[in-house]
Amino acid sequence: MSGIYLHIPFCEKKCIYCDFYSVENLNLLSDFAELIVKEIEIFKSESEFVDDAIFDTIYFGGGTPSLLEPSQFEKILNSLFKNFKILTNAEITVETNPGTVDKRKLIEFRKTGINRISFGVQSFFDDDLTFLGRIHTSEDALNCVKFAFESGFENVSVDLIFGLPGQDKNKWLANLEKTIELNIPHVSAYNLIVERGTPLYELVKFGKVKIPDDDKQAELYELTIEFFENAGYKHYEVSNFAKDGFECRHNLKYWQYENYIGFGPSAHSFWINKRWWNVANLEKYVKAINSDKLPIANFEILNKEKMIEEFIYLGLRSTGIDLKKFKNKFGFDFLCLEIIDEINELKNLNLVIVEENFVKLTRKGFMLCDKIAVDIISKINYALR
Ligand code: SF4
Structure with a gap:
């Protein structure tokens, strides 16, 4: 079975560590559902190879997909279900920034058929969130998780980051304990990576920020594995932990070498032995779509x-x-x-x-x-x- 990825390339504010493609200018946000629907239609008309494929996961990533309105998700999902063979019990995930949703929005998300929410919490400490340049507080994150469960979501995930400046074992452990206290069935725990071209890279380069060395990061990672194993979670990918039945079916497709197609700027696709990817540039993306062309930047055939x-x-x-x-x-x-x-x-x-x-x-x-x-x-x- 195959998966569908949609990249929503807007963020209210860039976080200092992030190198995913997104823009802070939200002018095109309200038109984005129409653009992506058009891309889906162009792709479908040119790609007979997907006619018989069955899809069972849809994943909205970004960027900040939760900036979209529920009606925009509805429009995109309707187009996907119309154009592709998608199982009715497909896993439909939306990456969600806790600073962009309230209970009303989460209830509306659930009504559109979205059945998995992945919150970019990163830390339950406000000083960490301020350092990372996040737009939300720890309280926002706690409320969101609570609202998600109250809105009917069972499949809830949070992302956390370890290896932050000044984060000792106890502080990291307190983050992990919070996920258990909140009954969250899936956790992605990543170490802070200093990516070239990000503000964090400059801060580290000029000695303004010191991040923990490799040994310290390894120690926190080992602690994480031990913690979740003891708490009954399955360590099913380097950075991912899930209660039984809550593994992310979509991400498993990437790791198990299954086929997937992607829409939106910078989205990647993979089919049998071919990989291709869209332009990581919103203007070029819009130009291509408005000219009835697929916004593909390049491709590779894998031997x-x-x-x-x-x-x-x-x-x-x-x-x-x-x-x-x-x-x-x-x-x-x-x-x-x-x-x-x-x-x-x-x-x-x-x-x-x-x-x-x-x-x-x-x-x-x-x-x-x-x-x-x-x-x-x-x-x-x-x-x-
Ligand atoms: S909200 Fe997410 S995608 Fe946007 S800048 Fe922050 S980490 Fe990157």
């Missing part, structure tokens, strides 16, 4: 070697390398002669386990995910020669 590499890397980061799927897709056994010694060694070091047809990382393995992936990929490349 077998590259696909195997991505399949292994994404699998290890999440639910594991699916051995059956690997064989079906690439025509040979993952646990072939060239790799079996490496896997046995990783097993002896308690870094991976082989279970139910999957090669998975252990908790210790997750701490070394990138290195293990590189080692395995180099052995597989050898097998391919």
Whole structure:
């Protein structure tokens, strides 16, 4: 089954760490549903390959999708259901900034068929939120989560960031404890990454901000894994934890190498062995759509070697390398002669386990995910020669 991603490229104010494509000028926000519907229609008329595809997830990301009005979501969802074969029980997620919604809006969101809300909380401490340049307070976040449950959402997620300046173990733990207190069934916990081109990058570069070193970040990460495992959450991707049945079905598509199509500026799509992406520029996007053209910036065709590499890397980061799927897709056994010694060694070091047809990382393995992936990929490349 396949997924649909929609990128809503507006933010009231850019956060200092963010490098996702979005603009602070909201002039085009009220016209955006019409633009994206037009893109969907152009795509559908030019893309026979999706005619028989079945979709079971829709994900509104950004940017700040929750800036859209419920009627705009309705318009976009109607167009998607009209143009594609989408299961009636599809997971429909909206990334939501707690500073942009109230109870009325959340009730209206639920009525449109949206059934999963992912709140960008980042921290339950106001000093952290001010540092990050967020537009909401901790109280806004607490209220939103409460309102979401009261509005009929069961599938609620929050994003949190660790590795913030001055954030010690206890402060981070207090954030994690809050998610349990609020009964939130899904948590994404990311470490603060200093991306080039962001205001945070400049602050760090000129010594105005000091972020915790790698050891400190690793310590907080390990604490996070242990905390959620003890609280009965499944660690189903490097940064994601869920109660049973609350894994994000859409994000699993990326990690399990399934097909997805994307709409909106900067949105990426992936179909079998082709990846393409839209222009990350709102003006160019509007120009293309108004000329009845798809706003595609570029594409790449992945060869077998590259696909195997991505399949292994994404699998290890999440639910594991699916051995059956690997064989079906690439025509040979993952646990072939060239790799079996490496896997046995990783097993002896308690870094991976082989279970139910999957090669998975252990908790210790997750701490070394990138290195293990590189080692395995180099052995597989050898097998391919
Ligand atoms: S609200 Fe989200 S998308 Fe917008 S700038 Fe902040 S982190 Fe980035």
